[in-house]
Amino acid sequence: MPVLGIPLDELFARYGATIEPAELEHQLHRFGCSVEGWATAFRWRCPSCGTLSEGGEDAAPPPACEGCGADLRSAATPGAPAGEVQVLRMELLAVRPDLFGPEGLARGLRGFLRRESGAPRYRVEPGSFSVDVDPGLAGPGVHRPRIVAAIVRGLTLDDARLRGLMKLQENVHWALGRDRKLASIGVLDGLRFVPLGFDPAQPHSALTPREILAKHPKGTAYAWLLEGNTKAPLLADAKGGVLSMPPIINSEATRVTTATKEVVIDVTGLADRHIDKALAMVVTSLLEACPGAHAETVTVRYAGETRVTPDLAPHEVVLDPAAAGRLIGVPWTADEVAELLRFMRHDATVVDGQVRVLVPAWRSDILHPRDLVEDAAIAHGYDRIPAVGLAAATIGLPQPREEAAVRARAALAGLGFLEVMTLAITSEEATYRKTGLPDDDRQATIENPISVEQTMVRVSVLPGLLETLAINLGHSYPQRIAEVGLVVHADPAEETGAAETMVAGFALAGDGLGYADARSALDALLRETGRDAGGVRYRALDWPLFIPGRGAEVLDGAGERIGVVGEVHPEVLTRFRIIHPVAVAEISL
Numbered sequence: 001m002p003v004l005g006i007p008l009d010e011l012f013a014r015y016g017a018t019i020e021p022a023e024l025e026h027q028l029h030r031f032g033c034s035v036e037g038w039a040t041a042f043r044w045r046c047p048s049c050g051t052l053s054e055g056g057e058d059a060a061p062p063p064a065c066e067g068c069g070a071d072l073r074s075a076a077t078p079g080a081p082a083g084e085v086q087v088l089r090m091e092l093l094a095v096r097p098d099l100f101g102p103e104g105l106a107r108g109l110r111g112f113l114r115r116e117s118g119a120p121r122y123r124v125e126p127g128s129f130s131v132d133v134d135p136g137l138a139g140p141g142v143h144r145p146r147i148v149a150a151i152v153r154g155l156t157l158d159d160a161r162l163r164g165l166m167k168l169q170e171n172v173h174w175a176l177g178r179d180r181k182l183a184s185i186g187v188l189d190g191l192r193f194v195p196l197g198f199d200p201a202q203p204h205s206a207l208t209p210r211e212i213l214a215k216h217p218k219g220t221a222y223a224w225l226l227e228g229n230t231k232a233p234l235l236a237d238a239k240g241g242v243l244s245m246p247p248i249i250n251s252e253a254t255r256v257t258t259a260t261k262e263v264v265i266d267v268t269g270l271a272d273r274h275i276d277k278a279l280a281m282v283v284t285s286l287l288e289a290c291p292g293a294h295a296e297t298v299t300v301r302y303a304g305e306t307r308v309t310p311d312l313a314p315h316e317v318v319l320d321p322a323a324a325g326r327l328i329g330v331p332w333t334a335d336e337v338a339e340l341l342r343f344m345r346h347d348a349t350v351v352d353g354q355v356r357v358l359v360p361a362w363r364s365d366i367l368h369p370r371d372l373v374e375d376a377a378i379a380h381g382y383d384r385i386p387a388v389g390l391a392a393a394t395i396g397l398p399q400p401r402e403e404a405a406v407r408a409r410a411a412l413a414g415l416g417f418l419e420v421m422t423l424a425i426t427s428e429e430a431t432y433r434k435t436g437l438p439d440d441d442r443q444a445t446i447e448n449p450i451s452v453e454q455t456m457v458r459v460s461v462l463p464g465l466l467e468t469l470a471i472n473l474g475h476s477y478p479q480r481i482a483e484v485g486l487v488v489h490a491d492p493a494e495e496t497g498a499a500e501t502m503v504a505g506f507a508l509a510g511d512g513l514g515y516a517d518a519r520s521a522l523d524a525l526l527r528e529t530g531r532d533a534g535g536v537r538y539r540a541l542d543w544p545l546f547i548p549g550r551g552a553e554v555l556d557g558a559g560e561r562i563g564v565v566g567e568v569h570p571e572v573l574t575r576f577r578i579i580h581p582v583a584v585a586e587i588s589l
Contacts, residue, residue, distance in 0.1 A: 004089070016115065040086060051065055051166065098363060101165075117343055118347050120288075151265075161290070183277075187256050263286075284362050428456060462584050502588070513583055
């Protein structure tokens with residue numbers, strides 16, 4: 001999860017009062033936010049586009065502009081920061097991107113701390129503008145078919161609010177948009193165009209979409225979103241002027257500045273749910289930041305379909321208060337549940353003993369009535385839920401799989417390995433493309449991942465071991481690390497559609513270490529865990545993970561593969577930026 005810096009002055013301005021740091025930290029923990037601490041952030045103005053970007057506490061500029069991607073550590077950068085601000089550093093839940101800015105966080109706290117109740121109302125008026133969607137966007141060669149839009153007028157933007165808007169965009173891109181794959185936001189003031197951050201006066205600034213993907217920092221960073229497409233989507237005005245190239249970059253002519261009084265907000269993506277939620281978050285955050293502003297609708301016309309956006313209408317969920325109380329362990333009445341949910345900024349009323357909840361449009365995380373039970377528990381306070389002792393206790397026997405894991409851990413410790421624990425959730429990029437493991441299409445994928453780094457369950461512990469070595473380059477060598485844990489493969493024969501396997505893996509890193517060292521340690525591990533019963537043999541294995549001729553698979557007496565061992569290929573080490581030779585092994589327990 002990313003750590004976000006929330007400017008305290010902006011948070012308190014939107015909240016309407018100042019809160020002592022210790023009290024604020026306590027209440028944020030109760031609200032579900034993990035506070036990482038307090039910091040002084042220095043801000044640097046980009047000489048190319050004028051955007052304020054935040055650096056660390058060492059008063060050094062960040063490596064790249066948050067607006068246009070320009071190098072902020074070049075000689076052309078001004079020598080002193082443009083200002084400083086006290087920030088609250090928090091690790092926020094990816095399921096609550098509506099809290100990713102001072103406006104949304106203050107809105108939530110005003111309810112949680114009982115200053116307000118129910119959902120706030122925002123002024124949205126019928127607008128006269130429309131977006132016509134080319135039918136070719138849903139045809140062959142391009143796949144980004146959906147768009148929603150809104151107009152916000154009466155803005156009063158200063159540097160802090162402008163920067164907050166930009167940060168909110170990028171954070172929603174990460175959390176809800178899956179790094180712009182599912183939703184990409186454009187905020188615009190007002191086939192060759194000048195992309196954001198390029199000087200319109202320069203003769204070579206106007207670029208084609210293909211040139212933007214090859215030359216512009218944002219283009220090179222997000223070109224993967226358009227891989228396999230022969231056409232790029234463009235947003236143009238009625239006169240044919242290009243406004244943006246979603247999901248990559250906006251036009252320089254539409255740059256939003258502190259002088260901007262009205263903006264067009266567009267969100268493009270693959271499905272309406274994601275882009276509707278993203279638009280609602282950005283529009284309502286802008287209206288929270290600029291209390292005198294109002295929004296206007298935009299008509300979106302597809303072939304055979306018309307939509308009017310933004311749609312800030314809530315969706316209704318009916319909650320059984322008795323079931324909610326049983327789940328949490330608190331005997332709530334219907335009126336109590338309704339009041340708790342109103343403090344979480346929902347509209348809630350009691351109808352025939354049930355709680356009728358109207359969930360705001362900017363809440364993307366309420367997918368089931370139990371999500372509302374969680375909200376009610378947060379408003380009630382987990383620290384106020386009474387402790388209940390066990391009515392009975394039973395003693396179970398250890399699973400044979402766990403006993404094998406204990407033996408493996410003991411053997412690895414005896415062989416001098418330091419045990420590590422890596423994440424069980426990973427991605428295809430980290431597993432196959434970065435590590436070189438063969439993709440047999442048997443991974444258990446996550447249907448609605450919270451980020452592009454968490455899209456599947458691991459199929460091996462080796463990628464996690466290599467990643468651990470990569471982040472410990474500053475420690476002394478040789479390094480010997482190991483992990484014992486579960487891996488998962490898709491299996492239609494299983495009730496859940498996936499099968500778990502307990503494995504033990506290890507990695508040796510250091511000059512002079514190679515296949516023979518890993519093979520020696522693996523032989524000892526096989527003997528100590530009893531996996532050599534019935535005889536094992538080794539057979540050459542040609543995987544991209546291993547140096548040719550330095551990798552082998554481990555076969556049991558029946559000829560079934562139970563593990564692998566080998567020296568890691570230099571190309572794989574280069575991807576991890578590991579500078580020492582590495583040998584690895586992994587066996588099923």
